[in-house]
Amino acid sequence: MNWRPDRASKKAIYKQIAEYIESCISSGAFPPDSMLPSERTLAAELNVNRSTVVAAYEELQALGIVERKKGSGTRVSSSIWGISRKRIPNWGRYVEDGSFLPNLPLVQRIRSEALRTDFVNLASGELAPSLFPSEDFQRILAGMPFNEHLGYDHPHGNERLRDAIAAHVHEYRKISTDANSILITSGAQQALHLIVQCLLKPGDAVAIEDPSYSYSLPLFQSAGLRTFLLPVDKNGANPDDLVELHKKHRIRMVFLNPYYQNPTGIVLSEARRKRFLELSSEYGIPLIEDDPYSLTAFDGNVHQTLKSMDENGNVLYISSLSKIVASGLRIGWIVGPEQVIQRLADAKQQIDFGHSIFPQWIAYQFLDSPTFSSHIEKLRQELKKQEYALSSSLNELLGSKVSFDSPQGGIHLWCKVNQPVDDYRLLEESLKRGVAFVPGSVLSSQSGAIRFTFGRGEEEVIREGIKRFASALESLE
Template sequence: MEWKPDRTDKKPIYKQIVEYIEQGISSGEFSPDSSLPSERTLAKELDVNRSTVVAAYEELQSIGLVERKKGSGTRISTDIWGISHKRIPNWGRYVEDGSFLPNLPLVQRIRTETQKNHLINLASGELAPDLFPTDQFHTILSKHPFNGHLGYGHPQGNEVLRETISNHVKEYKNIDISPESILITSGAQQALHLIVQCLLKPGDAVAIEDPSYCFSLPIFQSAGLRTFLLPVDEHGVNPDDIISLHKKHRIRMLFLNPDHQNPTGTKLHINRRKRILELSSEFGIPIIEDDPYSLTSFNGEIGPNLKSMDYNGNVLYISSLSKIAASGLRIGWIIGPQKVIERLADAKQQVDFGHSVFPQWVANEFLGSVHFNEHILMLRKRLKERRDEMISALNEFLGSQVEFFVPEGGIHMWCKLNAPIDDYHLLEKSMEKGVAFVPGSVLASKKGYVRFTFGRGETHLIREGISRFADALKSIQSDQQI
């Protein structure tokens, strides 16, 4: 072969070999049933390790381009053109080359494993089934028959639901906004995607909290954005850090979760809220306020949300029913300047032609009924009980091995392990013991943390889950001492 791999390319050499042979097959340079050089011969020709060639040939075999037989070497497959002599797409290559990045492998693993019934799930960021307003929904569905329109709706979402949300945020969060400035979304996740895709461009710099849920999301990298981190302490992010980042990188957008932040549970101090809004106006930086948890405040004190203090239209406010009612309902909303909402609504129309009719109807009936406030009061009480149960279990089974911030709302507990540990290894061992959590490295730049979700764990299983985690930690520490 005259071709040589490019050692300055960041792409692994075995991948370069795979692509070269694949292109040779497409161009006819390598015809079906022809032989490829032996692993040893090709390694010598390309001046690479034999293991590199083995990896390349194994990938080519896995996607059906070559056949390998012991004693006969490696040959181009005779079936690559299919029965009708049409080339079969290399789906593996398409999967790898797409611009929309997949979730981190660890995140995918956690989501797969938590579907298994034998695991105590302290990982998933949602409410436990017994905290859903199931009875209230049954009442709504039985007493209020649906008689709405079944065609495509308004691009921004059902008009009646948007009116109800407008009244809801005014009553509970002191946000005074018209229905025209609201867009219904498929939860907060879709809201973030629409904002990133429609309002930013590749190369833009954005600031996110560290730790934060956003840290785990590939949407920023998929969009070609540069992300910079704002450390979170017990009072939230420090406005001085925003100034420093903006001077260095010209921050274009700021993503914040001010109330009972995921994962730390902290609440952004009121003085910092005021200062951040001042900086937003001074520098012209939009703020994306993600507010899934403020209604869970255990003492009933809510806000003030950044949006309720926003007199200049600098804040895009995101919220949903996912963390306070039912994640499967997929009802969220964005509140912001009308021209921004119209732009985002246009993009949503391109994706799904508007939100599903029935979830919007159910959400409207629930939000506008007496059932909603009854549910929130129940939710606060039970979440506080579960938080207290987790604190008790952490103290009993882990004691001085962990430090943690006690949240006054939300569903998460952020714990610092006081001894160095490989959190991936700890997760594997914990799942062997029958409990799942989220390693801190998924959510933060600093090592040595874990996130437990007390909102997802049933009360009677929280203590058992922490006990199993403690057993896993003890097992790893024992192995390290051998």
């Protein structure tokens, strides 16, 4: 055997061995029902530990490629080719080798566990059912015309909805735009995906906030991008850090969540907003402004957006109805230069041939209705109550064990644990007690912090969740 594992590779040696043996089986070098070298023999030949070969053989056994019997060795499965001599695809290998990376196993587990009915879900970034404007939507659905054309709509999205969004962002965010500069997306998540896939190439350097929601997204790594961090303090990300990063890495794009940021709840200061725009113009770096929360300001004071201050077309503005109406609508949008919108619209057409007309029609009706503003007022009042339920419970039940700044909008609170703690053990103990949250290490380069989301729970449910969390933290002391 002339082959040797590549010890410089990031892939585990046992996986390299398993893949090599599988290729030998596929080529016929090891035919069905033939014996493979013993663990000791192969280990000596490849100069690896016997346990490494054991792991490789176990991997092949799990895939159904080999059969192992104690005392008899490892044999190529006799039924590997089946009656018609056709092999079953190695789906496990395909799942591992795909270029689009999966979410972290921890994130997947939080989402699955939090679906249990007995759980207090302080992890999911959505609104409570009680905050949904159900009466308004019942009225809209009752008046829904059935003579609407149900064919493919405009590549940018329904024109009436884009007109309504143009009016909406002008009234609430002071952004001047028109329907031609807007693309309807399946929430903000698809907007980010389209921007990364269409406007950047593998090897490009991008800057993201730390902590941030972007930090948790595998889409940057899937696209082969190099991510660099902008630490967030009480005034948000510091533009001076961008200067240093650009000198070293030639940053191609900056992703910012300026208002009631996920997860910190911080607002990027006006001075820093202006400075980011200056640097964007100086270096020619696009700014991606992700703004799902600005309308949730508890005091009704909506901060001036980067896009409204953008005089040169350097900002791509992303927002959605997910955090102010309902996540299930899947209505988001991008505002930007027409040539960019055209490029992104073409990509969206390739993916899904455009957005479904039904949620677009409902969103248009709601944005264009006089009840939208009253809904936003109610939303602010209820979120303020839910945030108070969370922060007061943390103070009452945990006191000096944690520290945090109460956000003045949004749906997230960033809480630091004032003692050394293992994020994963704390989450494990919390899940046992029926409460879910997002550990800080999922959203940040540092551990020891927690993102609690107060948008999804009623006040008493939130208090119960923090009671369970306090019990989990106490069990680790």
